[in-house]
Amino acid sequence: MLQKWSKMSLSMILAAVLAFMVSACGNSNGGSPNSSGAQKTEPAQTQPAQTEAAQKPAEKQFTLTAAGSTFVYPLFSKMFAEYNKLHPNVQVNYQSIGSGGGIKQLTAGTVDFAASDAFMKDEDIAKIKNGVIHIPVTVGAVAVIYNIDGVEKGLKLTQDTLAGIYLGKITKWNDPKLTADNPDVKLPDLAITPVFRSDGSGTTSIFTDYLSTVNAEWKDKVGKGTSVQFPVGIGGKGNEGVAGQVKQTPGAIGYAELAYADKNKIAYAQLRNKDGKFVYPSLEAASLAAASAAANMPEDTRVSIVEKPGEKSYGIVGFTWALLNTQYDDADKKQAVIDLLKWVYRDGQQYSEDLLYAKIPEAIAKINDKNMEKIK
Template sequence: MLKHAVLLFCALAVSATQATDITGAGSTAAAPLYTKWQQAYTKKTGNKLAYEAIGSSGGIKKIKENASDFGASDAPMSAADLKKFNLLDFPTVISGVVPFVNLPGVKDGELHLSADLIAAIYSGKIEKWNDAAIAKENPKLTLPNLRVLPLARADGSGTTFTFTDYLSRVNPEWKKQYGSNFSIAWHADVKTIKGSDDLVATLKKTMGAIGYAEYAYVVENSLNYVQLKNREGQYVRPNALSFKSALANSGWKNTGNFEEMLTDKPGPGSWPITGATYVYVPRITSQPERTAAVIQFFTWAFMEGDELANSLDYIRLPDSVQARVVHEMSSVVDAKGNRLSVPIFVK
């Protein structure tokens, strides 16, 4: 429980206010968790959150245009944009982006892939699942003579950003040809689909398909995930332990530096496509009651939402990061420069 958050916010002008409903938009990766948090929070406080899972680019666009109370993305915004649009960003949880397949005769987690193989698949260089390069990394599997159909997000996606950031770090050819971004110019063989839900639905009915999504979608939809080769040359499964390993081998825990990407971290048990989801709010708000309600919601989530996050294998932020987040949230002011009044709900 984030006791320091309670002490810090209680030091502000804390007062009882009427219920304030808020809106958020962006990350589809965070949507399963925000939905669970919202349901529990509404039951606790009576306050409601309407969240639109429209993709990270859409969420960033909305908060820049002041069309939503907060934006959510699976990649940190640049310091230049934060300054330009006068926004504050902070992470909420850690998880992983996971490749998954619809491959007959191959059980969950049996398929082993490396970054080079994934890059070759998504750049059109591998067309069949029984290709010699895939067979070499999977000598115990009988791979079908089936065409590979790579699926990717058509909308501006933080999940795509994290996925392509990983490929760019590990595969120089991918970095040169495609790079990393919320949306990229995919190879002609890649089928693009808007939203994680529709991508998952398409994969489920398409033999030979491979896609990627945040781990919560893998859990909720019982998808056939891939084991990935990490920096240490070990094949690892996506789960809370492998996400924690990547986090532990980063600067987040010791320095509170949440601008650092968590992809391709060292450690024999580290999941190589680990990442975080971020929230954006105004630093100087023209709607103090609504911004205070956003801060109240996420402070409650840090204090009481761990069990719900754990149920989807999201990882809570290290104490050093939570302390930094709470400190920065307390710096938000209204148009007159006054700190916000943020009621705190605890057990």
């Protein structure tokens, strides 16, 4: 009986071992035999592959601070918004406080770059610890705006009558000198109120540069600059301030960037140019001035372009310069500033004409490229 039981136990043990071996063999290959009798194999387990976005490091975020010209503000607003769409990690906080204010902040080292419609003098450049270069970013015309009831267009001004108004020598709109130039316009017996910029202004620099160029008395008594002592009139802060004063003051006359005049639907005058033609401020006139400047642009780009010859030329035209340091302590921020400004004076120029600014000619853009290389 014991011998029989031993034989049966041994048979059972062998069967169990065989079953286990078959099962283990099948499980180790992870599946059933295929049609050829070979066992399927599963790939070794690995960590899930990371996506390209997960592998790419997050872009560093930048908020660049800048300040200055109100003249260029409509264009900069558009450009910086479009740049942010292309580069979401870069935002520009631009304060439209006037060219003089921008230069002060650059000198104090509180902004990453400034903008000015007046180029800096040597003595002012010397005050900037980290140096400065001038990068022309646009060209625009300064409109002579006015508020005369019933005269929405057609007013003509010569170089001398405009200077005479701001010198306080012509005080009524029906002055014989004005009526002589405007035989087809009924000018009223209305006092003239000149309006000027109360803040340090590149637009004032362009305007007074023009008056100094065309009128000897103005040059001797008042001169040119971002801030001058105007003999008569009232002040307004920024292009928008001057435009606002003119719009609300009957008989007022002022000067503002063409885009402000156009946007606010304020009448602006025709000026007699160097060739004796009366012309309105325009994109074409600004483009002609830019092309003229490009032919003789100095390396430092500091040049006046008022009162250039040509039948279609308009006298009160100027550059806006971005003012960049030649040295930045933060290498990453330096590169962000360089990339932004290169885009502004190249690809960003596509937004100029719709806002009545002239594009920077290629010859000037190439000078900008060389000057940007000076930034360390």
